[in-house]
Amino acid sequence: xxxxxxxxxxxxxxxxxxxxxxxxxxxxxxxxxxxxxxxxxxxxxxxxxxxxxxxxxxxxxxxxxxxxxxxxxxxxxxxxxxxxxxxxxxxxxxxxxxxxxxxxxxxxxxxxxxxxxxxxxxxxxxxxxxxxxxxxxxxxx
Amino acid sequence: xxxxxxxxxxxxxxxxxxxxxxxxxxxxxxxxxxxxxxxxxxxxxxxxxxxxxxxxxxxxxxxxxxxxxxxxxxxxxxxxxxxxxxxxxxxxxxxxxxxxxxxxxxxxxxxxxxxxxxxxxxxxxxxxxxxxxxxxxxxxx
DNA sequence: TATTAAATTAGAATCATTCCTAATTAGATC
DNA sequence: GATCTAATTAGGAATGATTCTAATTTAATA
Ligand SMILES: [Mn+2]
Ligand SMILES: [Mn+2]
Ligand SMILES: [Zn+2]
Ligand SMILES: [Zn+2]
Numbered sequence: 647x648x649x650x651x652x653x654x655x656x657x658x659x660x661x662x663x664x665x666x667x668x669x670x671x672x673x674x675x676x677x678x679x680x681x682x683x684x685x686x687x688x689x690x691x692x693x694x695x696x697x698x699x700x701x702x703x704x705x706x707x708x709x710x711x712x713x714x715x716x717x718x719x720x721x722x723x724x725x726x727x728x729x730x731x732x733x734x735x736x737x738x739x740x741x742x743x744x745x746x747x748x749x750x751x752x753x754x755x756x757x758x759x760x761x762x763x764x765x766x767x768x769x770x771x772x773x774x775x776x777x778x779x780x781x782x783x784x785x786x787x
Numbered sequence: 788x789x790x791x792x793x794x795x796x797x798x799x800x801x802x803x804x805x806x807x808x809x810x811x812x813x814x815x816x817x818x819x820x821x822x823x824x825x826x827x828x829x830x831x832x833x834x835x836x837x838x839x840x841x842x843x844x845x846x847x848x849x850x851x852x853x854x855x856x857x858x859x860x861x862x863x864x865x866x867x868x869x870x871x872x873x874x875x876x877x878x879x880x881x882x883x884x885x886x887x888x889x890x891x892x893x894x895x896x897x898x899x900x901x902x903x904x905x906x907x908x909x910x911x912x913x914x915x916x917x918x919x920x921x922x923x924x925x926x927x928x
Numbered sequence: 929t930a931t932t933a934a935a936t937t938a939g940a941a942t943c944a945t946t947c948c949t950a951a952t953t954a955g956a957t958c
Numbered sequence: 959g960a961t962c963t964a965a966t967t968a969g970g971a972a973t974g975a976t977t978c979t980a981a982t983t984t985a986a987t988a
Contacts, residue, residue: 703936708935729870756908769885780908781919782918937983939980941976941978953966955963
């Protein structure tokens with residue numbers, strides 16, 4: 647009996663696994679991994695400086711490209727304070743940002759349990775909200 | 788009896804009245820007046836274009852100076868959406884901003900009566916909050 | 929291995945905003 | 959009104975985060 651050749655197995659040996667449909671190149675991996683272990687909400691330049699240790703040839707443009715790709719695929723979040731350089735955050739839970747003027751540090755702020763922000767806002771009915779941003783500035787006393 | 792000369796009256800003829808301690812020059816007046824009658828949260832350039840009708844020689848740098856002075860003296864508020872050009876708002880009540888993606892317009896959003904935003908945030912005690920910013924993006928359905 | 933598409937790189941360009949500097953103006957004092 | 963001083967202005971240059979461009983490299987697929 648003639649032997650049928652089995653269809654080749656789907657390749658499982660992808661060098662770069664995807665996250666949220668985003669192909670993870672070496673550069674994206676490094677950016678992602680760094681942000682995951684970081685609570686400080688670094689800027690693109692902070693990321694660049696740090697990533698260069700592992701990838702000395704990486705360019706700042708690539709860091710911006712990686713950050714944008716990760717943001718676009720909802721893997722990280724971009725955070726803006728007034729007109730300062732953008733910062734990046736790997737905390738995907740709904741949260742706000744507190745900018746401590748004394749130390750210059752930024753802290754994630756959670757909502758009290760059971761609270762939905764839209765509950766307290768006076769919005770017209772049927773409003774579709776795609777994104778909410780809450781920013782605080784002050785001192786941690 | 789010798790007549791004493793009275794000390795001169797304090798001048799009441801100040802050409803430029805102050806608002807919140809800010810001397811109101813002609814340029815600042817025009818910027819302020821324009822913003823007071825505007826709900827659209829215009830950019831510095833929007834203000835510039837419009838003010839030139841009354842003050843053809845005004846410079847964009849002066850518009851920025853005026854806006855900064857007015858913001859610094861709490862006469863108007865500066866509003867930022869991500870990294871777009873800053874916008875300016877003459878509504879001094881505590882409110883957030885809704886960016887309607889469909890039309891590109893910006894709308895003030897009030898809180899429901901009796902609600903204080905800090906009530907629903909999980910902040911460490913004794914935190915001093917100097918400023919809160921709430922930004923929404925979506926569609927007015 | 930050859931083909932093709934996607935990603936990266938370095939540097940140039942963009943553009944909102946800020947800075948600088950000289951000229952003008954306003955306010956105070958005579 | 960003249961004089962002094964400080965604030966404001968106009969206009970142009972500089973800044974700086976981000977984006978764009980063109981060339982190169984890498985990855986996926988055949
Ligand atoms: Mn602010
Ligand atoms: Mn946003
Ligand atoms: Zn965060
Ligand atoms: Zn407003």
